[in-house]
Amino acid sequence: MSKPKIAIVVGSTRPGRFADHPAQWIFDRARAKADFDVELVDLRDFALPLFDESTSPAYAPVESEAAKAWQDKVAEFDGFIFTAAEYNRGPTAVLKNALDYAYAQWNGKTAAFVGYGGVGGARAIEQLRLNAIELQMAPIRNGVHIMFPVYMDVVKNGKKLADFDYLNESADALLDQLGWWTSALKSARAADAATAKAA
Numbered sequence: 431m432s433k434p435k436i437a438i439v440v441g442s443t444r445p446g447r448f449a450d451h452p453a454q455w456i457f458d459r460a461r462a463k464a465d466f467d468v469e470l471v472d473l474r475d476f477a478l479p480l481f482d483e484s485t486s487p488a489y490a491p492v493e494s495e496a497a498k499a500w501q502d503k504v505a506e507f508d509g510f511i512f513t514a515a516e517y518n519r520g521p522t523a524v525l526k527n528a529l530d531y532a533y534a535q536w537n538g539k540t541a542a543f544v545g546y547g548g549v550g551g552a553r554a555i556e557q558l559r560l561n562a563i564e565l566q567m568a569p570i571r572n573g574v575h576i577m578f579p580v581y582m583d584v585v586k587n588g589k590k591l592a593d594f595d596y597l598n599e600s601a602d603a604l605l606d607q608l609g610w611w612t613s614a615l616k617s618a619r620a621a622d623a624a625t626a627k628a629a
Contacts, residue, residue, distance in 0.1 A: 434466040434508035434612040441513045441525035443474045449513045451584055452544045452576060455591040456511055459601050465609035466509070473524055476500045478531055487533040497531045504532045509540035509612035510567075511604075516547030516554035529561050536565040538619050540612045542604050543573045550575025570611055572604040 438457045442449040453470060460468040477496050484493070492498060515522050529536070541562040545551020552575055559569040574597060583589040591597055 434609070434616050435506060436460060436466045436468045436509045436511060436608070436612065437471040437504075437507040438468060439510055439512045439525075439528070440470065440472045440474070441528075442515050442522050443524050447515075448546060448581065448585065449515060451591055452513045452546060452574070455597075456513075456544050456574070456601055456604075458592075459598070460511070460605055463605055463609065465605070466612060469507075471503060473528055476503070476528070478524075478527055481527055481530045483531075487531065492531065494531075500528065501532045501535050504535035507539065508616045509542070509608055511542045511544060511608065512558065514543045514545040514551045514554045514558055516545065516549070516551045519553045521554040521558050525558070526561065529558075529565060533565060536562075536567050538615050538622075539567055540608055540615060541567045541569040542608045543569075544576070544601075544604075545573060546576035546581055548578050550577045568611055568615060570604070570607045572600070572607045574600045574604055 438453050438460065440449050440453045457468060457470050460466070476499060478500055479494060479496065483497070484490070487501070492501065512525065514525065541559070543551070543555040543558060545555045547554065555573055562569040576591065576597065580591070580594055580597070584591060
């Protein structure tokens with residue numbers, strides 16, 4: 431069986447976003463591992479409108495061509511790491527919108543989060559974990575929380591996220607757990623597909 435493929439989803443599209451820092455940092459740490467292949471996926475590259483389909487993708491195919499392209503991209507991966515900014519105690523609208531525009535493509539796959547904000551994006555991540563469960567994903571326990579003083583050190587003082595040992599340790603724990611669960615779920619999906627083909 432081929433190595434699992436993980437997407438690092440950049441969960442913000444606004445000008446001047448901080449998301450590029452955690453996305454590149456976790457991408458570099460993930461790429462250094464032999465457990466899986468990894469790719470950066472930027473929501474800026476998918477011009478998804480605000481969700482306006484006649485029904486949920488859980489029940490019918492989407493009509494939007496942009497949504498079809500997004501679903502095709504999501505389907506390529508076995509697991510996901512989302513950068514999660516916290517706005518008003520919740521995740522970014524653009525990330526929630528992207529989650530809503532797919533369904534089957536998320537099923538049976540892992541979700542992990544790298545959060546940032548006043549409390550390290552913890553409140554946004556808690557909401558996103560609930561969304562992931564509804565999408566039949568498996569959100570892992572370990573996460574990365576970039577606290578506001580670290581955020582400011584990066585933005586104002588030229589620090590890099592890799593300069594902070596606690597973040598590197600959190601990232602490695604996340605990646606180890608993500609690797610285990612992603613491999614287990616990839617095997618389970620393959621077994622399901624084989625059973626369905628034989629039926």
